[in-house]
Amino acid sequence: MKKSAARLGIGGPVGSGKTALLECLVPLLIKEGLEVAIVTNDLLTTEDADRLKNKGILPPERIIGVETGSCPHTAIREDPSMNLLAIQDLEILYPQLDLIAIESGGDNLASTFSYDLVDAYIFVLDVGAGDDIPRKNGPGFVQSDLAVINKIDIAPYVGADLELIRREAPLYRQGKAIAYTNCKTGEGLDSVMRFILEKLLFVS
Numbered sequence: 001m002k003k004s005a006a007r008l009g010i011g012g013p014v015g016s017g018k019t020a021l022l023e024c025l026v027p028l029l030i031k032e033g034l035e036v037a038i039v040t041n042d043l044l045t046t047e048d049a050d051r052l053k054n055k056g057i058l059p060p061e062r063i064i065g066v067e068t069g070s071c072p073h074t075a076i077r078e079d080p081s082m083n084l085l086a087i088q089d090l091e092i093l094y095p096q097l098d099l100i101a102i103e104s105g106g107d108n109l110a111s112t113f114s115y116d117l118v119d120a121y122i123f124v125l126d127v128g129a130g131d132d133i134p135r136k137n138g139p140g141f142v143q144s145d146l147a148v149i150n151k152i153d154i155a156p157y158v159g160a161d162l163e164l165i166r167r168e169a170p171l172y173r174q175g176k177a178i179a180y181t182n183c184k185t186g187e188g189l190d191s192v193m194r195f196i197l198e199k200l201l202f203v204s
């Protein structure tokens with residue numbers, strides 16, 4: 001019997017690029033021959049699920065929008081029941097799934113996932129938040145399995161020192177993986193793919 005799909009959380013502050021990262025990753029995962037589905041979380045809408053469906057990166061039935069109606073991190077940590085139900089629905093419909101990605105609603109530096117919900121999670125920050133963001137030692141950044149520092153292209157426009165971020169981020173991550181990405185061009189996505197394939201799906 002096939003093992004259930006691997007579950008990947010994607011969390012991080014509002015607007016850091018979580019959905020943009022999914023838009024880039026899904027075609028790359030499909031190219032690897034993987035069967036993928038997505039659960040998105042928004043407070044009071046299914047905005048991100050609708051956006052992903054409109055983009056056509058997956059058949060729309062493979063994307064479920066969960067309206068959490070509460071603090072986003074409650075739905076990924078304290079009470080993940082709504083997300084677990086969505087995952088169950090997807091697994092019944094698509095028993096062949098290899099990977100289910102769960103995007104958290106945009107939250108703050110403290111948002112972490114429960115490992116009852118996911119096997120691993122990515123925390124997405126963007127350089128627009130400032131080059132001191134690693135130093136704030138936020139639990140999401142420090143504890144996540146992969147930290148993605150996104151929007152590296154905008155560093156010069158927001159006065160963020162990318163080299164400083166590159167020097168300081170590893171000090172807070174204590175050896176855990178970090179990727180530096182530009183979702184507009186695809187730069188850095190190879191590191192994210194490597195993480196997913198090797199550390200989550202155990203394929204090389």
Ligand SMILES: Nc1nc2c(ncn2[C@@H]2O[C@H](COP(=O)(O)OP(=O)(O)OP(=O)(O)O)[C@@H](O)[C@H]2O)c(=O)[nH]1
Nearest residue numbers: 013014015016017018019020106150151182183184
């Ligand atoms: N310049 C630049 N813009 C980006 C990048 N990644 C995402 N964006 C833009 O940033 C904005 C927010 O991206 P989203 O993917 O919606 O961010 P999100 O984290 O999913 O947002 P919420 O779900 O609302 O928390 C959009 O306008 C994206 O086009 C990037 O690498 N570079």
Ligand SMILES: [Mg+2]
Nearest residue numbers: 018019048103
């Ligand atoms: Mg989003």
